Amino acid sequence: ETGVTQSPTHLIKTRGQQVTLRCSSQSGHNTVSWYQQALGQGPQFIFQYYREEENGRGNFPPRFSGLQFPNYSSELNVNALELDDSALYLCASSGDGGPYNYGYTFGSGTRLTVV
């Protein structure tokens, strides 16, 4: 499978609820990372997984958690949603050759609105 696909594309949740966002990475890409992009801002790094283990985390609270599966899919879970969690959530993957020659491949994102 080529490219990175994310689901759903749009989502509306109520404050205090929990949400799971899904990502299907490009086949062979063992590194997956998640980013939050607020309106008018650049993407902010949430965390990164390599071969199903978290190996990097940005400045996000523990209520942001993730999983990576052997079939190159991954999840971002957010508990106790807050209004400020409203943003575009981007999934990105890269192969073992490293992201620097070919960059991370990003999905089109999930637009989350918390009301």
Place this chain on the structure above:
Amino acid sequence: DQQVKQNSPSLSVQEGRISILNCDYTNSMFDYFLWYKKYPAEGPTFLISISSIKDKNEDGRFTVFLNKSAKHLSLHIVPSQPGDSAVYFCAASRGADGLTFGKGTHLIIQP
């Protein structure tokens, strides 16, 4: 504290001329720098990268220059084409810390 800054929210350039997008950073530990292009309703697309041990990298119409002493990098697009109109993000990397992005510059190519 913004570690990667793109101080121009927008830039307008005539078709065929050179587009120069600028980026400044504060963290001297960054070891790779990347440029991404983003169209509305799409994810960022990788354009070009440069290692901190180099000062220039070129790929077709795109060239990235790195000035480590000034903590400054720039992306040159020549010649600029209408399809280059998009938001351009500068990003920096340090190991497994993920990418640190700037806020982006909206490039508009005018016919």
